[in-house]
Amino acid sequence: MxxxxxxxxxxAVGKLFCGCPAELTEEVSDAFTRTLRAAGGESRAVDIAAxxxxxxxxxxxxxxxxxxxxxxxxxxxxxxxxxxxLDTALIFSLLLGARPVDEIQVMRKxxxxxxxxTGFQRTALVAVNGELELAGRRYTIPTICLEEDxxxxxxxxxxxxxxxxxxxxxxxxxVATGPEIASGAEAREVAEELGALLRATRRxxxxxxxxxxxxxxxxxxxxxxxxxxxxELRLIQEYVEREVARQKxxxxxxxxxxxxxxxxxxEPPTDVTDLFRSVASGPFFGAGKGGQVVLGIRLRGxxxxxxxxPGTEERLGRExxxxxxxxxxxxxxxSDELPGYGVTAEIVGEVRKQFSLGEPDAFVLVTDRSRERAxxxxxxxxxxxxxxxxxxxxxxxxxxxxxxxxxSRPLPGRDRMYPETDIPPIPIxxxxxxxxxxxxxxxxxxxxxxxxxxxxxxxxxxRQLVYGDLVGNFEALAAAGHAPGLVARLLIQDLPAVPPPAxxxxxxxxxxxxxxxxxxxxxxGRIAKEGVPPVLAALAGGxxxxxxxxxxxxxxxxxxxxxxxxxxxxxxxNVELVRTRGEAAFxxxxxxxxxxxxxxxxxxxxxxALHAEIARVRAAPSD
Ligand SMILES: [Zn+2]
Numbered sequence: 014m015x016x017x018x019x020x021x022x023x024x025a026v027g028k029l030f031c032g033c034p035a036e037l038t039e040e041v042s043d044a045f046t047r048t049l050r051a052a053g054g055e056s057r058a059v060d061i062a063a064x065x066x067x068x069x070x071x072x073x074x075x076x077x078x079x080x081x082x083x084x085x086x087x088x089x090x091x092x093x094x095x096x097x098x099l100d101t102a103l104i105f106s107l108l109l110g111a112r113p114v115d116e117i118q119v120m121r122k123x124x125x126x127x128x129x130x131t132g133f134q135r136t137a138l139v140a141v142n143g144e145l146e147l148a149g150r151r152y153t154i155p156t157i158c159l160e161e162d163x164x165x166x167x168x169x170x171x172x173x174x175x176x177x178x179x180x181x182x183x184x185x186x187x188v189a190t191g192p193e194i195a196s197g198a199e200a201r202e203v204a205e206e207l208g209a210l211l212r213a214t215r216r217x218x219x220x221x222x223x224x225x226x227x228x229x230x231x232x233x234x235x236x237x238x239x240x241x242x243x244x245e246l247r248l249i250q251e252y253v254e255r256e257v258a259r260q261k262x263x264x265x266x267x268x269x270x271x272x273x274x275x276x277x278x279x280e281p282p283t284d285v286t287d288l289f290r291s292v293a294s295g296p297f298f299g300a301g302k303g304g305q306v307v308l309g310i311r312l313r314g315x316x317x318x319x320x321x322x323p324g325t326e327e328r329l330g331r332e333x334x335x336x337x338x339x340x341x342x343x344x345x346x347x348s349d350e351l352p353g354y355g356v357t358a359e360i361v362g363e364v365r366k367q368f369s370l371g372e373p374d375a376f377v378l379v380t381d382r383s384r385e386r387a388x389x390x391x392x393x394x395x396x397x398x399x400x401x402x403x404x405x406x407x408x409x410x411x412x413x414x415x416x417x418x419x420x421s422r423p424l425p426g427r428d429r430m431y432p433e434t435d436i437p438p439i440p441i442x443x444x445x446x447x448x449x450x451x452x453x454x455x456x457x458x459x460x461x462x463x464x465x466x467x468x469x470x471x472x473x474x475x476r477q478l479v480y481g482d483l484v485g486n487f488e489a490l491a492a493a494g495h496a497p498g499l500v501a502r503l504l505i506q507d508l509p510a511v512p513p514p515a516x517x518x519x520x521x522x523x524x525x526x527x528x529x530x531x532x533x534x535x536x537x538g539r540i541a542k543e544g545v546p547p548v549l550a551a552l553a554g555g556x557x558x559x560x561x562x563x564x565x566x567x568x569x570x571x572x573x574x575x576x577x578x579x580x581x582x583x584x585x586x587n588v589e590l591v592r593t594r595g596e597a598a599f600x601x602x603x604x605x606x607x608x609x610x611x612x613x614x615x616x617x618x619x620x621x622a623l624h625a626e627i628a629r630v631r632a633a634p635s636d
Contacts, residue, residue, distance in 0.1 A: 014257045016194040018203055019227040021162075021185045022211040023218040026098050028182040029161045030091035030135065030436075031084035035183045035218065037165065043077040045086070046173075049125070049132055054431075062409075062425035066125035068389070069340055073127035075164060076177040085178045087130040090435040094119065094137070094159075098184035099439070101216045102139045102159040104449050105186055108210055108456060109154050111143030113446060117159075117439040123429035125422070127174055128163035129181065135433055136160035136187070145190070147206050150199075153191035160185050171341055183218070186211060192229065197253035200228060204249055205480050209457040212482060219482065221245075221520070228252055235260035235405040239424060243412045251416035259418075260405045266318055266329055267404045273373055275314030277398045282308040282391045285378070288363050295355030296346060297380055307380045308387045311368050312398050315375035319349040329401060335420035336397045337379055337390040345394060348375045460484065468497035477505045489525055495532040499542070503532065507545045511553050521553035530559040544568045544612035571613040576622055580606055584626045591630050599627060 028035050051067035053059045075086070083089035099117065106113055121133035136158050143154030162183040164176035188207055194200045204226055211217050211224070222244050230253055231237040238260070240252045286307045289300035300307050312319075321328035330347050337345045348365075352358045368376055377394055381387040400406040409425075410418040455463065457479050464475045464484070468491060478487050483504045490500045511521055523531075531548060534540050540548060540563055547566035548559070556562035563569045583605050584591060591598045606619055 014195070014230060014232045014253075015192045016197075016200050016231075016253055017190050017192040017229045018194065018200060018207070019187060019189045019229070020204060020207045020211070021160075021187050021225045021227075022208070023162060023223040024098050024101055024184040024186065024216050025218045026101060026184060026216055027095055029095050029098055029159070029184040030093075030182055031082050032092065033080050033082050033085065033182065037177075037179045038078040038080070040078050041076040041177070042079050043081070044074055045077070046072050046074045047127075047130065048072055049127055051125070060123060060125070060425060060429055061423050063123060063125040063429075065422050066127075070172070071127065072173045074173055074175045075130060076167065076175060078177070078179050081178045085130065085181050091135065091433075094436060094439060095184060097216070098159060099139070100445075100449060101184075101214050102157060102186050103441070103446070104214050104453065105188070105211060106140030106143060106157045107446075107450060107453060108213060109140075109143030109145060109157065109188075111140035111154055111157055113140045113441050114138055115441060117441065119433040119436040120430045121433050122160075123425070124163065125425070128166065128176060129161075130164070130178075134160060134163060135436075136430075143188075145203065145206060145210075147202060150193075152193050152203060154188060155191055156187075156189050158187040160187055192231070197250035197257075200253050201246065201250045204246055206457070208246065208482070209480055212484075213454050213456060213460065215454060219485075228256075230256040230260075232257055232260040232264075232405070234264055236407040237424070238405070238407060239409045240412050240418050241409050241421070245414075248412065248416055252412055252418060255416055256410075256418065263329075263332075263401065263405045266401060269318055270314060270402045273314035275312070275402055277310070277312055277395045277402075279395075280310075282310050282388055283368065285309050285364055285367060288360055288367070289356070289380075292355045292360070295353075296343065297355060297378075300380060304382050304384075305380060306382075306384045306387055307378055308384070308391055309364065309368065309376050309378040310391050310395055311370060312375040312377060314373050315398065316373050317349060317375075319347045319375055329398075332401070332420065333377060333394045333397055336393040339420060339422070340390045340393060341386060342379055342381055342390045345377050345379045345390070347377045470497060470501060474501050474505065477501075481505065486525060486528065490529060490532060493529055495529065496536065499532055499535060502542070503528065503545060507549055510546060511549050514553065521549075523549070523552055527552065527559055534559060534563060538573060538615060538618060539563065540568050541610075541612055541615040541618075543616070547612060566612070568613045571610060573614075573618075576610060576614050576619065579609060580619070580622045580626045584623070584630055588630060591627055595631060596627065599623060602627070 025035060049067060051059050051063040084091055103113055117137045117139065119135050119137045122136050124132065124134045138156060139159050140157040141155060143157060145152045145154055162180050162185050164178055165180035167175045167177050190203060194203055208224055226243040226249060228240045228243060228249060229237055230240065238256055240256060243249055243252060284306060286301050289297045289307045292298055292300060297307060299305050319328065319330035330349060333347065334344045346354055351361045364376060370376060379387050379390050407424045409421050411421045412418055461475045461479050464470060464478060465472060478484050478501060487500055487504055491497050514521060531545065535542060535545060544566065548562045548568065551562035551565040556565045583602055587598065587602060603620060603623055606623060607616065610619060
């Protein structure tokens with residue numbers, strides 16, 4: 014296999030072609046609806062992905078917020094390109110040793126899913142021929158671009174997709190690697206390194222969804238497949254490995270299909286609605302009523318190959334169903350899973366008879382209230398089944414949260430860029446590059462070295478800070494005077510261990526101020542290091558502030574004096590033990606005290622108090 018990455022990182026420098034803030038909002042003050050149609054270009058050819066999308070006949074609804082402007086609605090030409098965004102892209106290019114272009118020419122790239130009000134995305138090539146060196150391996154960086162982010166998808170309902178304009182126009186740096194990545198683990202490492210380099214510019218947006226990856230995977234004998242819009246870096250490895258496994262299965266299926274001389278007849282679907290009128294449950298319930306039809310097609314030689322082979326999760330049946338779903342159906346039913354879904358063996362026999370099927374033949378059924386849509390779905394399914402006989406189709410796939418992917422649309426054609434005539438070209442002057450070169454930010458390795466040096470941290474801790482995107486918080490808290498080791502432990506160990514919130518709740522993100530208060534409480538001895546996780550959990554659980562969280566965690570009200578008193582009580586109760594065994598009494602008594610104070614007082618403090626009390630008792634004359 015081989016793989017390449019495309020990383021998209023949002024910048025925190027305002028929008029690219031207007032003066033709106035680059036912030037997401039839940040406030041919606043206006044909405045409008047548009048449709049897109051596919052038109053031929055100068056060569057009269059219609060882009061295959063555009064045609065595919067247009068055939069779905071969707072309406073696109075756009076939600077505008079209080080700060081949305083006419084540029085975002087495509088009612089006003091774009092303003093000049095954001096200069097700070099361009100500087101940031103140039104800085105990043107220089108960090109990768111790439112050669113900036115002489116002149117920026119903004120282009121329009123056709124986008125077919127309605128996510129841009131214009132129907133295109135503005136994009137500009139900024140630099141070429143960079144290189145990334147990582148663990149002794151070299152990856153080429155053919156291109157670095159600056160582009161505008163698309164609108165944010167809010168919901169999808171039958172026939173309509175809703176987007177919000179807040180994300181549209183946020184500047185993105187797009188960086189692509191060559192196809193030199195040889196494994197899923199390598200893909201993850203390269204993505205992490207590029208992420209750290211992007212953050213080195215210190216002008217990137219943070220948080221989930223602000224960096225997105227497209228992963229291109231091809232296998233020998235297979236085809237290039239693009240898994241588009243991965244937001245969770247840790248899943249990259251899994252997407253790559255599962256895609257390789259999927260292509261391998263499809264290639265095995267092709268062999269079996271070719272051996273059987275399998276084919277999909279080029280014929281219109283057959284209406285078998287009448288056979289399903291008696292079905293009393295499942296997807297076919299209601300057939301023949303209210304215009305609900307059942308249509309089917311024949312797949313010669315496909316029998317037994319549609320369900321998943323033992324030990325795999327992928328199956329051809331699901332691939333076919335994805336194509337039915339892409340035109341708005343709930344799915345399909347194929348002969349390998351029948352009888353079932355309320356369909357009896359008798360009905361299956363009738364269908365096979367009507368379709369004149371032999372033993373090795375399969376069939377696919379769909380049901381829908383629109384005969385037209387059902388027929389379109391089956392045309393797509395037939396197309397996909399034919400592609401199975403040829404092998405692995407090139408396509409764009411959506412990443413799913415569980416590590417699987419799902420067909421979204423064919424790979425777009427190459428001819429989908431044309432110049433943006435509203436924005437004049439921008440020359441990149443030598444002076445500009447000199448100025449940027451003179452103030453290049455630290456590369457991740459330089460940052461690691463400096464943090465280790467100035468804060469006395471181990472390389473492993475420093476690495477986790479740099480690659481975990483924790484440097485900003487770390488430096489802010491360390492600069493406020495908190496102990497570096499304590500800050501690192503809080504950010505690397507304690508915060509990530511906070512249990513994730515219940516479904517739908519926003520992730521727990523304590524403010525810098527709260528983290529500072531928590532560290533101060535630890536440093537002042539109000540809580541022990543071991544007490545930090547329960548206090549964080551209490552904050553995540555809704556405690557309004559740090560003192561309340563300490564209370565809720567049951568860690569408050571145990572002062573240094575309380576500790577001294579407790580130690581005194583415990584030692585007095587065991588005075589004989591101390592007198593007969595001396596210092597050897599320390600361990601069992603330490604255990605007794607810690608059981609009482611764990612999380613409330615630091616272990617070292619307890620140990621010191623106990624040693625002092627034991628020494629006092631031993632020095633005192635016995636009566
Ligand atoms: Zn705007």
